[in-house]
Amino acid sequence: MKYDVCVFGGCSVDYMFYQDKDKNYPKVPDMMVPGGKGSNQAVASSRAGAKTTIITKIGNDEVGRNILNNFVYNNVDTSSVELVKNLENDYANIYINNSDKDNEIKRFGNAIDSFDISLIKNHQDTILNSKIICCQLKCPIEVTEELIDFCYQNNKFLILTPCRPQKLQNKLKLLDKVSIITCNKDESQKLFNTNDIISCVKKYPNKLIVTLGADGLVYYDGFEIIKIPSVCVEEVVDTVGAGDTLNGNLASALSQGDTLKQALKRAMYASALKIQKKTAQAGMPYKEELEKYMLEKDSPKVLARKNN
Numbered sequence: 430m431k432y433d434v435c436v437f438g439g440c441s442v443d444y445m446f447y448q449d450k451d452k453n454y455p456k457v458p459d460m461m462v463p464g465g466k467g468s469n470q471a472v473a474s475s476r477a478g479a480k481t482t483i484i485t486k487i488g489n490d491e492v493g494r495n496i497l498n499n500f501v502y503n504n505v506d507t508s509s510v511e512l513v514k515n516l517e518n519d520y521a522n523i524y525i526n527n528s529d530k531d532n533e534i535k536r537f538g539n540a541i542d543s544f545d546i547s548l549i550k551n552h553q554d555t556i557l558n559s560k561i562i563c564c565q566l567k568c569p570i571e572v573t574e575e576l577i578d579f580c581y582q583n584n585k586f587l588i589l590t591p592c593r594p595q596k597l598q599n600k601l602k603l604l605d606k607v608s609i610i611t612c613n614k615d616e617s618q619k620l621f622n623t624n625d626i627i628s629c630v631k632k633y634p635n636k637l638i639v640t641l642g643a644d645g646l647v648y649y650d651g652f653e654i655i656k657i658p659s660v661c662v663e664e665v666v667d668t669v670g671a672g673d674t675l676n677g678n679l680a681s682a683l684s685q686g687d688t689l690k691q692a693l694k695r696a697m698y699a700s701a702l703k704i705q706k707k708t709a710q711a712g713m714p715y716k717e718e719l720e721k722y723m724l725e726k727d728s729p730k731v732l733a734r735k736n737n
Contacts, residue, residue, distance in 0.1 A: 435559035438467020439541030473677025670709025
């Protein structure tokens, strides 16, 4: 089986708590929804039109089966999902504040902590038969190191989201083996121990992408600093999953032949759509919805694929 995008990462159940006008949070979550960076990126990629698969481990219980069913519903291939008996599934309490709709996340569980190198060996054919691989830093660092090395040795295009940048302390040489690194401002500062983002992106042309929230994103194309502004929206409702939406759409667009700049612009529009709806996955746009939105925003050049 051939895939456009393969996501290597974890899944969780998200318990959402929305702050009220008095700045208090409910004692009981407002809703329970699928989440986790691996799951989110896979769903975003699939909805964007890429043939997507995921390599992950989940507990073989009712929660795990619900996670699996969510992939099936979103047309994500599950042939490399390992269902494990007596494994506790990951879950997260996510608190959305009422001022800027930003979030605080408290994670629990151990499914992603159980990832080991055998997960790569067991599903190496899936990796080798995928155009683009996406991974994060949630699982044990030795597993991510092995995945990076495997992709590098086999000339596979790998997108890394360093969501736990402290894991890469004294391991920055690993980044030389990665195709693209996407991180937010805070992750970049922790990763490179500096507030000077411009100097960081200049060290990694066409590789390091730093998102800046309302200020868009920045990268260096080898000749000049490229700044892509954020897309103006009427109301920000929930920022959970905005980065995952960007990554999933970036991978999808690149797998379908877009240039890096084209792919990033599409991904920015996808994130803009996402933040206008509650929860990580509910707002992730389908390809048709995204293209309609982009046309409404007068972006025909972004929609145009390369002729070759």
